[in-house]
Amino acid sequence: MAECHLGLGHLDECFRLLSDAIKDLQDPHLDPDARWRVYGVLARAAARAGDDEGMLRGYRDAIATIDSLRRAPLGYRLDSTYLEDKQELYAAAIEGAARTDHAADCCAFIESIKSRTLRVVLSMPPGTTSEESPGAARFHAVSRELDGIDYKRWRGDDVRSLRQKAKDLRAERVQLLEEVRVSDPRWRRLTVPITLDQQAVLRQLSQRRQAALTLFYDPPALVCAALWEGKLRCARLQIASKVMDCLATYQANLLKARPDVELHDFSSRLAVTASDLIPAELLDVVTRAESLVIVPHGVLHLLPWACLLHQGHRLFEYLPVSVLPSLGLLMQRASLSRPATVGLLGVAVYPDLPRLAPLPSAVDELAAIRDAYHTAGIPVRMSPAGHQDTTSDYRDRCRGLSGQGHVLHVSCHGTMDTAEPMRSGLWLADGKLDAVAIAETPTPFEEVVLSACYTGWRPTEVDDIQLNGDDILGIPAAFLESGASSVLLSVTQAQGQAAQALTAHYHRRRAAGDLPLRAARAAQLHMLSTAIAPGAWTGFTLYGCQ
Incomplete structure (x- = not known):
């Protein structure tokens, strides 16, 4: 009824009905899901009345209510489904805060959507482990069956008769993954949502002379909050239809079996600059910092942010640029330093998987990295020449390491699974190391470098489910969840010689003492x-902030 009066412009009657509804909803036995709707209508009514503070107060209460009902163990599918009918409210709240220049609210509203599960995992004390749930054993059995089918396909076997079985196993695996999440005892201690301490983030950024941008993209509108020099700023930008078309072209190209490598250089090839995606007044501010962290949203996660053009130069020519899935991760990252030890893994040939092309550059790549660290007196663990590393070798590299400063480099084929991103993984000599296996094995490596195709890819939707929770999925999330603080990987198809040249130079700079951000730059x-074409290397992106 209040919405009807709002639509008719009867604001006094609307406010009276809303006041009564809010009083009634204080009864804990009533449906708490109705509260956010009432607060949302109250915010819209206040906006209609020109009461900016009342509007923001209504949106704060609505989003706080949603947050209190939203639980991390839902998993990305259920969480995205839960948020589906709330997207309009989030968009209106973020737009309203930006329009009225309330940067703190704008930033808080944007960040409330992002990577909730990952933030929760990283907020837990080190060493917190989960217990084996009833569905976990079956989940791993199903995963092994699916991996076996994948293995047969890449070996060249005829797997057409197994298509329906694979489809059924995928569906069962998705259901089991959600059940395993919900039954994980770690989540039972979470009684309040994780909130962002903006002042603590601003202090951390100031100490590093670092700026950050967090984005919310609701086509064609983009809202951006900037954090720099102890201040919060926000601005809006209407994305041009041409730019949206370019984003769609770029995204579609990533999914092609044989992508156009030139299109990987998004900014140069499609003539889209940083100012087309970041409000000019904020871009001018943050490029004065010593480094920049960008927290994208939706399809913007796929962009090579550091390589975007700005006034005729790449952003990385001005300053180091990295990405994170949430501003909250700025507070949860370990302090990185010069590497203490380095673990190397690589596969140059796949004798049992003939459909996976050889990677001859992997041999020279690992040798160059080994030599860089040996010259600097840093211990390196790697297999003997000619050995093709396996999933067991990965686990072996993870054993026996304690303390800080450990680096892992992997050179192999990567694979993305568009139907189930947590099955994306790394193809080692004996099979696939998928994102779930990576995430559930705590890693001693604070820093990970992946010279493999599509390891930074993440979907914007899975099947028919839009990722409304904006969770980062797949390999980047897996390594961050397992304990890594810095992950360098390629969103696009990695090109052998280009990947070798870029990663080898990165490691030379790390061996010389540069932190990951400066080494990546x-x-x-x-x-x-x-002379290597930019499209062959612009897809490399650093997840981290140091």
Whole structure:
């Protein structure tokens, strides 16, 4: 009824009905899901009345109510489904905060959507483990069956008769994954949502002379909050239809069996600049920092942010640029330093999987990285020459390490699974190491470098489910959840020689003492000075903030 009066412009009657509804909803026995709707109508009514503070108060209460009902163990499918009918409210709240220049609310509203499960996992004390749930054993059995079918396909076997079985196993695996999440005892201690301490984040950024941007993209509208020099700022931008078309073209190209490598250089090839995606007044501010962290949203996660053009130069020519799935991760990252030890894994040939092409550059790549660290006196663990590393070798590299400063580099084929991103993984000599296996095995490596195709890819939807929770999925999330603080990987198809040149230079700079952000920038500057086409290397992206 209140919405009807709002639509008719009867604001006094609307406010009276809303006041009564809010009083009634204080009864804990009533449906708490109705509260956020009432607060949302109250916010819209206040906006209609020109009461900006009342509007923001209504949206704060609505989003706080949603947050209290939203539970991390839902998993990305159920969480996205839960948020489906709330997207309009989030978009209106973020737009309203930006329009009225309330940057703190704008930032809080944007961040309330992002990577909730990952933030929860990383907020837990180190060493917190989960117990084996009743469905976990079956989940792993189903995963092994699916991996076996994948293995047969890449071996060249005729697997047409197994298509229906694979489809059924995928569906069962998705259901089991949700059940395993819900039954995980770690979640039972979570009685309040994880909130972002904006002042603590601002202090952390100031100490590093670092700026951050967090984005919300509701086509064609983009809202951006900037954090720099102890201040919060926000601005809006209407994305041009041409730019939206370019985003769609770029995204579609990533999914092609034989993508156009030139299109991987999104900014140069499609003539989209940083100012087309970041409000100019904020871009001018944050490029004064010593480094920049960008927290994308939706399809913007796929962009090579560091390589976007700005006034004729790449962003990385101005300053180091990295990405994170949430501003909250700025507070939860370990302090990185010069590497203490380095673990190397690589597969140059797949004798049992003839459909996977050889990677001859992997041999030279690992040798160059080994030599860089040996010259610097840093211990390296790697297999003997000619050995093709396996999933057992990965687990072996993870054993026996304690303390800080451990680095892992993997050179192999990567694979993305568009139907189930947590089955995306790394193809080692004996099979696939998928994202679930990575996430559930705590890693001693604070820093991970993946010279493999599509390891940074993440979907914007799975089947018919839009990822409304904006969770980062797949391999990046898996390594971050397992304990890594910095992950360098490729969103696009990695090109052998380009990947070798970029990652080898990165490791040379790390061996010399540069932190990951500066080492990544040095590698990008090095690649810019070579004759290698930018589309072959612009897809490399650093997840991290140091």
